[in-house]
Amino acid sequence: MRYAVLGTGEVGRTLGGELVRLGHSVVLGSRTKDNPAALEWARQAGARASTGTFAEAAAASEVIVNAVAGRASLKALQAAGAAHLDGKVVLDVSNPLAFEDGEARLSPVESDSVGEQIQRAFPRARVVKSLNTVNCQVMVDPARVPGGHQVFVCGDDEDAKGRVTELLGEFGWPADRVIDLGGIRAARSVEMWLPLWLDLMRRFGHADFNLELRRAR
């Protein structure tokens, strides 16, 4: 499969690297063509890895992964271009986190979410929110954490959720550990997990953790 991964931060480089390792071709997209982090990533990742602008990456790909920071996501996807997202699966793994006066803050929050913003701005894209509830190392290697811990998917397009669930399977998440929360509106709920995740990371001293839902039936 041909993937665009938008965003050259640790999340984008980690997801892109694992997709290449799995045999996919990946264009790591950034604002400018000469992004040093992207070039270095492609050099190390091998033959199926390349770089380009957001628009070049999206145009070349069947599936778009949004790994840009949540608050910059809309701008990055606008640069990618609505025509290049048309009918495609857009996997949004972002969180709308920013540090203000040294405090972690979330925006949008509660009445909206990045996932919903993207779906509204690009109604012909098939947006699926997933993976934002775990650190990027855990995203691509769930076995780092013991137990039957889970990830969530939500989105308005059932087929797109199915394709993301298959990709999660390639990353090591069995289908029975992928919890479908329904439509894209649930992006609010999974994005609002972040403050508790941050408190737990501080408490544990690392990010190699995740939640496992335990249920009576």
Next chain:
Amino acid sequence: MRYAVLGTGEVGRTLGGELVRLGHSVVLGSRTKDNPAALEWARQAGARASTGTFAEAAAASEVIVNAVAGRASLKALQAAGAAHLDGKVVLDVSNPLAFEDGEARLSPVESDSVGEQIQRAFPRARVVKSLNTVNCQVMVDPARVPGGHQVFVCGDDEDAKGRVTELLGEFGWPADRVIDLGGIRAARSVEMWLPLWLDLMRRFGHADFNLELRRAR
């Protein structure tokens, strides 16, 4: 121990009933003296159960449990009276949930929380946020749900958190399944868990579930 449980909804009656069963005396507090739900609860709960206004309940008790709806909590505690909270442990189990146009909405959220509001309004009370992340049946009977699932405590007073942790032990939560998130500010994080909890309840079709944090180390 002498407990005041403020709030005559299912959460208050369930917590109050379990406290009586454990051998404590409980005054179930409500806005008015003649609350029918409170009177019926006391009739069934037995000799150590009684009812009163918020102020009567708080005045008679060593520990105050806030089981009033989150958005009504400050008003209820103001009716209880600052003098009756002075130096006492106030265990806040509330969530700032309300249904607006059929939608579950949270307020305050992200920049504030009910736990922090209470601590600010009553600086001499020793506020501990806990138990709001699970259904009231699970609060008092964690064995309803399999596995090593956990609850959180947060608050600015270490001794108060220790006393709440002991109470959680009486309810069936071993100390190693009580995660201390630090000061009362973390009330934001645990209150923001609610939207995901609601989505999961819809998905599972019941409330007998909880999260277990799994960690690599």
